[in-house]
Amino acid sequence: MDLPLSNDRTWSVDEFDSGKALAHAARQAKQRNYDQFPIIDVDSHHYELESFNEILEYMPDPVLKQLAKMANSGNSKGVGVMPGGVGYQDMGGRAIRYPLRRIEKPEPGVHRDVSLTRRWMDAMGVDIAVLFPSPMLQLGLHPQVEAEVALAFAYNRWLSERVLQEEARIRTMIYLPFNDPDASYRMVKEFAGKKGVCGFMITSVRFRPVHHNSYMKVYSAIEETGLPLAFHAGYNWGEQSMGMMNKFIAVHALGFVWYNMVHMTNWVLNALPERFPKLKVIWIESGLAWLPFLIQRLDNEYMMRSSECPGLKKLPGEYITDMFYTSQPMEIPRDMSLLESTFKCIKAESQLLYSSDYPHWDFDLPSTIYDLPFLKEKAKRDILGGNAAKLFKLDIGKDKLAKVA
Amino acid sequence: MPEVFVAKIADLPEGERKIIQSGAHDIGVFHWDGQFYAYANMCLHQGGPACEGLIMHQVEDVIGPDKTWVGQKFSDSQVNFVCPWHGYEYDLKTGECVPDRSLRLKKYKVVRRGDDIYVAI
Ligand code: FES
Numbered sequence: 001m002d003l004p005l006s007n008d009r010t011w012s013v014d015e016f017d018s019g020k021a022l023a024h025a026a027r028q029a030k031q032r033n034y035d036q037f038p039i040i041d042v043d044s045h046h047y048e049l050e051s052f053n054e055i056l057e058y059m060p061d062p063v064l065k066q067l068a069k070m071a072n073s074g075n076s077k078g079v080g081v082m083p084g085g086v087g088y089q090d091m092g093g094r095a096i097r098y099p100l101r102r103i104e105k106p107e108p109g110v111h112r113d114v115s116l117t118r119r120w121m122d123a124m125g126v127d128i129a130v131l132f133p134s135p136m137l138q139l140g141l142h143p144q145v146e147a148e149v150a151l152a153f154a155y156n157r158w159l160s161e162r163v164l165q166e167e168a169r170i171r172t173m174i175y176l177p178f179n180d181p182d183a184s185y186r187m188v189k190e191f192a193g194k195k196g197v198c199g200f201m202i203t204s205v206r207f208r209p210v211h212h213n214s215y216m217k218v219y220s221a222i223e224e225t226g227l228p229l230a231f232h233a234g235y236n237w238g239e240q241s242m243g244m245m246n247k248f249i250a251v252h253a254l255g256f257v258w259y260n261m262v263h264m265t266n267w268v269l270n271a272l273p274e275r276f277p278k279l280k281v282i283w284i285e286s287g288l289a290w291l292p293f294l295i296q297r298l299d300n301e302y303m304m305r306s307s308e309c310p311g312l313k314k315l316p317g318e319y320i321t322d323m324f325y326t327s328q329p330m331e332i333p334r335d336m337s338l339l340e341s342t343f344k345c346i347k348a349e350s351q352l353l354y355s356s357d358y359p360h361w362d363f364d365l366p367s368t369i370y371d372l373p374f375l376k377e378k379a380k381r382d383i384l385g386g387n388a389a390k391l392f393k394l395d396i397g398k399d400k401l402a403k404v405a
Numbered sequence: 406m407p408e409v410f411v412a413k414i415a416d417l418p419e420g421e422r423k424i425i426q427s428g429a430h431d432i433g434v435f436h437w438d439g440q441f442y443a444y445a446n447m448c449l450h451q452g453g454p455a456c457e458g459l460i461m462h463q464v465e466d467v468i469g470p471d472k473t474w475v476g477q478k479f480s481d482s483q484v485n486f487v488c489p490w491h492g493y494e495y496d497l498k499t500g501e502c503v504p505d506r507s508l509r510l511k512k513y514k515v516v517r518r519g520d521d522i523y524v525a526i
Contacts (some may be wrong), residue, residue, distance in 0.1 A: 006462035006479040009420070021489070024452050096458050096489040362491060365451050 001103050003093055016100035018116055018359065022123035026404075028367050034125030035404040037381045038396050039366050040388035041121070041129040043232070043284050043326045043355035046113045047101070048133040048155060049082070054162065058154040064147060081151075084138040086237050088248045095361040114167045120358050121169065124366060127385070127401040128394065130171050130198060131163070134360070137234040140206030145179045152177035156191060164196030169401050171392075173199035173230050178206060181214040185221055192225040198392040199227045199282070204259035205234035211270035219276050228280040228324070228391060233260045256329075260286040261294060264320065268298065271311025273319045280391060282324040285357060289331045289338075292345045295320050321347050324391060326355035327383065328364040340374045349379045353388045408516060408523040411443075417522060422486070424456060430526050432513055433457065437484060437497055443513035443524045444500045453490030455510060460486050460497065 002010045019026075029035075048055060052072050059065035071080045090098030106115030113131075121129050133155060142148045152175050159172055174191045176184040191197050200222050202210075222229050235255030236242060242251050260283050267273070267281070295317035302309060302316050312319075325346060333339055346352065357363045369375070369383050389396055409427040411434045417423050422435045424446055431446040433456020448455035462479035469475045485494040485503055494503040495510055502508040514525040 003459070005459060006484075009460075011459065021454075024447070024454055028452060091492045092461075094459055094461065094487045094489070094492040094494075367451065 001100065003096075003099055013100060013103070016097070016104045017119065018097065018101075018104060019119035019123050021097060022120055025365050026123045026125075028365060029123070029125035029402075029404045032367065032370050034366065034402070035400050038127045038385040038389065038400065039125050039354065039402065040385040040392075040394070040396075041124075041126045041356045041358075042282070042353040042388050043132065043328060044117070044120075044126075044129045044358050045132050045134050045360055046117060047135070049135055050112060051158070051162075055151075055154050055158040058157040058161075059150055060153055061146070061150045064150045068151075081147075082135045082139065083141040083143075084135055087235065087251070089361050091361060097359050098361070101359070111162055111166055113163050114170065117170055118167065122403045124356065124358070125402045125404045126356065126366070127396060128169050128171060128388075129356075130173060131159075132172065132201065132232060133175065136175060137203050137232060138205055138236065139175075139177075140179060140203045140208075141236060141238070142179075145177075149177040149180050149183040152183070152187065156187065160191065160194055160196065164194075168196070171196045171198045173197075173201035173228070176200055176202050176218070178202045178208060178215075181212075181218055184215075184218045188218060188221040188225065192221075192227065197227070198394070199230055201230045201232050201284075202263075203234060204231045204263055205236045205255075206259075209266055210263050211266045211272060216275070219272070219279055223276050223279040226278075226393070228282050230282040230284050231260055231263050233257065233283075233285040257286045257290045261290060264294065265298065268316045268319045269302075269309045269312070271309065273322065274311050274313060280324065282326065282353065282391075284326045284355065285328060286325075287329050287331050288325065288327070288342050288346065288348075288352075289333075291320065291325070292342055295345065321345070321351065324351050324353055324387075326353050327369060328355045328357045329362045330364055330368055332368075336373070339372075343374070349375075349382060350387060352383045353391070354384045406514075406525040408525050411515075411522040411524055414517070414520050414522060417441075420460070422456060422460070424454075425524070427526060430513075432524055432526075433486070434515065434522065434524060435460075435486065435497055440498075441515040441517070441522055442497060442500075443515050444495070445511035445513070447510070448488040448490065448493055449502060449508050449510065450488065450491060450493050453488045453493075455488040455493065455495060456486060458487040458489030460484060461494070463494075463503070 002012050056068050068081045093099050106112040139148050156174050176187055233256040235251050237251050245251050298316035354369050370380050412423050417436050419436055425432050432443050433446045434443045446454050446456040463483040465480050466477055467475040484497045486497050487494050500510040500512050516523045
């Protein structure tokens with residue numbers, strides 16, 4: 001495959017293998033003895049459009065199914081079906097796995113998603129990975145609510161039958177078509193207890209208030225399952241305020257925090273943690289630096305305006321530090337004492353869950369946690385796997401499933 | 406200082422690079438503008454294979470005499486190699502990390518002997 005480079009040069013590449021591309025990660029895994037303890041990656045991805053025709057076979061609506069199959073048969077795969085648009089995650093191919101993934105071959109007889117996912121998991125020393133889709137992170141922007149519902153059911157049924165059944169090391173938190181509360185409720189009922197399902201996930205990029213009464217039955221149903229609910233961040237250059245930004249770095253840096261800030265603020269100030277005291281909530285892929293900001297901001301204003309939030313029994317920040325957070329993209333500041341303070345502020349030793357976000361451009365290796373100078377060995381192991389094992393009630397024990405060479 | 410054979414000059418043409426391993430040394434050797442450069446293939450960010458990614462000219466802003474932004478272009482002279490994991494860019498001629506030049510990759514001396522290229526380790 002010929003990659004276009006600067007000043008009209010090209011680079012010809014014949015093959016790509018995710019495992020080989022992560023050979024340095026495998027070396028780190030060995031040097032840091034990752035074979036001694038489990039590593040659970042709570043946020044990783046695959047590219048569902050690579051299997052879109054398979055997914056569409058699970059589409060319940062025959063008319064939408066035909067529209068989508070036709071859209072996917074032309075040159076522009078999936079265009080017109082899936083929202084999303086401008087964005088340069090691959091940095092002009094500088095994150096080289098983006099273009100080269102197209103020429104990566106799976107092991108014969110193994111599903112492509114299983115094969116490629118196992119490769120990077122073994123290289124990093126990851127035992128269990130929670131897998132999420134990629135373009136579907138923006139599906140909450142689909143103008144047709146019924147299309148989000150149909151695609152979500154198709155994707156979840158396909159993932160469950162074709163991927164989760166084949167590899168026990170791959171898990172997921174089920175995508176909820178949150179623009180339709182009734183369909184979200186039905187989704188919880190259909191998938192709770194299915195193999196590989198370790199929770200439920202709302203993509204944050206959407207315009208629905210999480211405190212709306214129509215969602216209470218969804219949260220109750222999830223609370224009953226004992227599984228966590230996650231909010232997965234994303235970006236949206238189409239958002240009016242983001243439209244003032246001319247660089248993807250700006251849209252990404254702010255967007256991945258913005259929607260989770262909105263949902264978190266609504267979640268806490270409407271006292272949902274008091275209404276659903278057993279429901280565990282995880283906030284995914286907003287990094288960590290936003291949390292001390294939001295805690296300070298809400299606590300300060302709440303002291304003056306508590307009459308607006310009569311449901312709260314403690315400070316907003318105290319609810320925030322009861323919740324769970326995935327680590328990536330963990331901001332590494334010039335002054336490491338800032339990160340140390342953030343860890344203390346969010347009770348990271350019990351609430352933080354390692355995540356790689358692999359194969360996305362800003363993925364984090366387990367060493368981003370393991371090499372932190374201010375953590376003791378037990379805290380490192382808890383963040384890398386122990387906290388997630390407890391939260392998801394995983395039966396991993398002390399077994400090491402990844403092949404750390 | 407021991408030397409490790411890299412390649413025959415003819416086998417490492419202008420614009421190409423070669424990765425060599427010798428014991429604990431993992432080195433990227435580049436041929437650019439008639440010169441050879443060698444650096445540790447170990448990114449300063451998360452330890453990725455810094456020398457194995459794209460070779461890209463530096464992106465530059467074009468600013469007009471009235472300070473307005475006119476556009477952007479690729480540099481005619483400065484070229485970087487890019488770590489394929491997350492995009493850290495390194496100046497190919499110095500090994501400095503472009504967004505913070507106080508950071509730099511370990512540099513190795515390249516020795517030409519006849520038609521052969523070696524690095525001193
Ligand atoms: S490891 Fe090189 S850019 Fe991250």
